[in-house]
Amino acid sequence: MRVLVVEDSDSLRSTLSQALQNSGYVVDSAADGEEGLWFAESNDYDVVVLDIMLPKMDGLTVLERLRQNGCETNVLLLTAKDSLKDKVHGLQIGADDYLVKPFDLEELLARVWALCRRKYGRKDNRIEIEDLTLDLNARTVSRNGSPIYLTAREFKVFEYLALRRGQIVSKTEIESNVYDSEAELMSNVVESTICDLRRKLTPDADDTGNIIYTRRGMGYYIKKEQSE
Amino acid sequence: MTRSIKTQLSLALMAFAALFMIFGGWLVYNQIRASFYREFDERLRLQALSLTSGIRKERDYVNVIFSDRYLREFTQESSTWFFQLWAPEPLDRKDLPNTFKSNSLTRNQDLPRECGSLDNPVYINFQLPNGKPGRGIGITFTPIKDWSIRRDDRVKSVDVDMFMAQDRTQLDTSLRAVAKHLIIAGGIGLFSTIILVPPLLTRLLRPLKLVSRQTEAINADTLHERFNPNQPEEIRPIILALNGLLERLEISFVRERRFVSDIAHELRTPIAEIKTFTELKIKWPDKTEGDFEKEILKMIRRMESLVSNLLQLARMESTPSDTLQSQVEIQQEVENCLGQLTQIIESRNISIKKQIEQNSSLLTHPDILHTIVFNLLSNAVYHSPEGSSLKIQSSATPFNLCVTNPAPNLKQEDLPLMFDRLWRQEKSRSSTERHGLGLSLAQTCAEALGMKISAQLDQENRLSMTLQLMGDE
16 A cells, blocks of 8 residues: 655654555655645555645645545645644545644554555455455464465555455556555566465465456456455 | 722712702802892882881971871781881971881880981891891981971971881791702702712713623633724723734734744654654664664754753843943954854855954943854854855944845745744744744844844845844934
């Protein structure tokens, strides 16, 4: 999942980016309002963490512009202003959540995760796919209680496909939502990760029980259960 | 405790009304009394004159010729009219004494013999022989000679004294009635004043009460509200003064709120940085980039600088400077400050032009002056665009130090706010090096030394900060 952090304090921006990255998010960051608006309009983010007092363009203006341009990305406002008036104003112009500095890092991560879940219409942290269980909070995968060890990148790809279960997800979408914009991607990195995932998630050596399917020329998908 | 205006006005009005009633009543009573007496006296005079017409000088006596038909009131013993005549000759008949009385007087009863001329008769109040109050007229006249002796020159004229009186019980009764009515009218007037004045004053003072209620309702959230200036003339100056006060209070509150909000931001941001960075380090000790101790130290130093500046500002605002004065060379002071700023001057490639009068010095507190000059120069160096030029001018008499630097983003409306605590031109307050306290501190220090800093922005957007002694500006 992809998060944008727009914060003018170098230290705070760097800390938040690291914390989010360590939590499994793909993170982009911007130091002023104009750059933040450009990032938010150029990419599809699951959540934007937006400071209010920013150089060049303040956070509320960035938020207003995003909403005017039809961008529905979840926005978490981050600010030192704690009056009720400020909070109400921020929420009224389209913010999805509001966090006052200084805040607990755990709370910020929980709120970002809650906003991500809201985007994908989920209320719990577990996704069941046949006999596989994906725990989004603990970032683990297990089959009938037995853990399956995935790398961080493999987990991110599987998580993204699982959250969009039933939809065909293009290679480009996976790249933009799973890999940093600054990272130099090898051309076959997605195919390679999908291949590794299939190997780890498929119980039989003859590939029966494969859960990640390929639609040639379009992308990858996980079948939706009949009951869903 | 001071009595209310309403009570004071009520008492004053009631006292005035009482005095007015007493004095006015006394005046009216006297006018009426005088009028009654004039009428009474005129009646006495006319009656006396009519009596004189019935008195004739005969050859050996003075004859009293009264017709009962015309002077019936004197002939009855119970009459309220009395008269008595005194003459040098027998009166009425030759064999009678020289005095003559009306039938209303008994033999032993006499009237006072106090007489004036016909033109200027004597009027007196006295007690009548019957014990009742009376008023009389006394005149001395010369009776005309009877027609039968009018040509006889041997008969000499004589003067006759006449005193005529009338019972004035009715007059006194009328005057007492008038006095009684006046007292009743005065009492009603005074009572009405007591009853009507307080509610009338309450009504008249209602605007003051409204102002008082509105004033009580004012709080920090309603400072933008103003009193209605369409009030009675007496209250309008108070209303205008209150509105002025509210305006000044509102400005102060807005500034204080901005200051508190800025302080909150200035402190919350580094606290948030320290907190999140520490939490990150605890949660992912092996994955955290950056030197933890150095980062934390940097953030703490920033907070320390803010707190230190705020404390210095508070100290300067609350206590006057001590009197440890010495002669300070202005050129040397400027050089010292520029020396402290060398690193930033070089890194921003700022050129300095100096026009400082040689040997110009000032007897002042050196440390405080240093704070002022350093903050003025530091402000100019930090906020000038990179590669720009800064000008420092100073003259000795009168003392003046002017620092001019280009300020392309500054606006005229920023000038009055520049000396506010924590004011920054950049609303995002992103800079971690400047807190917006320098100019506020410099201004407070200047005031402590009896000086003033003024800011001017010219047409080319060059900002000039001038330090002058108060009174020299």
